[in-house]
Amino acid sequence: MLTVTNEAEKSCKSLKEPAWYLEVLGVLPSYQGKSLGSKMINDCLIPFISKSRGGVLALFTNTDLNRSFYRKNGFEEFSESRIRRFNYEICNWGFKIKVLFKTYN
Incomplete structure (x- = not known):
């Protein structure tokens, strides 16, 4: 599996700008469909990257x-x-996805 992962990551290396890289986002099947993955992206990852000067995820x-x-x-x-x-x-x-730099209070 590691070989497949390494080969798949080559696509991210084709980006022309530095990028944050999300390796794994998983939700247990019994919790899927409850917007937990979307909340993790939109309420945690995006704000963190935004506070950290933004960039591509x-x-x-x-x-x-x-x-x-x-x-x-x-x-x-x-x-x-x-x-x-x-x-x-x-x-x-x-x-x-492009994440813009934003200051949060």
């Missing part, structure tokens, strides 16, 4: 369900690739 995913989740949360798809390992092929999509 990038990630990759390999499921269609996650693709629609990140689109719903304002991310833009910037890459698509296929990773082949043994007898399997995994689709990989890179997403990014």
Whole structure:
């Protein structure tokens, strides 16, 4: 799995600017559908990056369900690739969102 992860991260390296990188965001199946992932992104990650001078937040995913989740949360798809390992092929999509610098009181 680590080899697949390393290969998938190459899409984030194609960005022309420095970026924050989200490696994992997971919600237990019994808690999915309750907006916890969206709240984590919008109430924790985005404000933290914004307070830290902003920048691009990038990630990759390999499921269609996650693709629609990140689109719903304002991310833009910037890459698509296929990773082949043994007898399997995994689709990989890179997403990014621009986070503006903002001071919070």
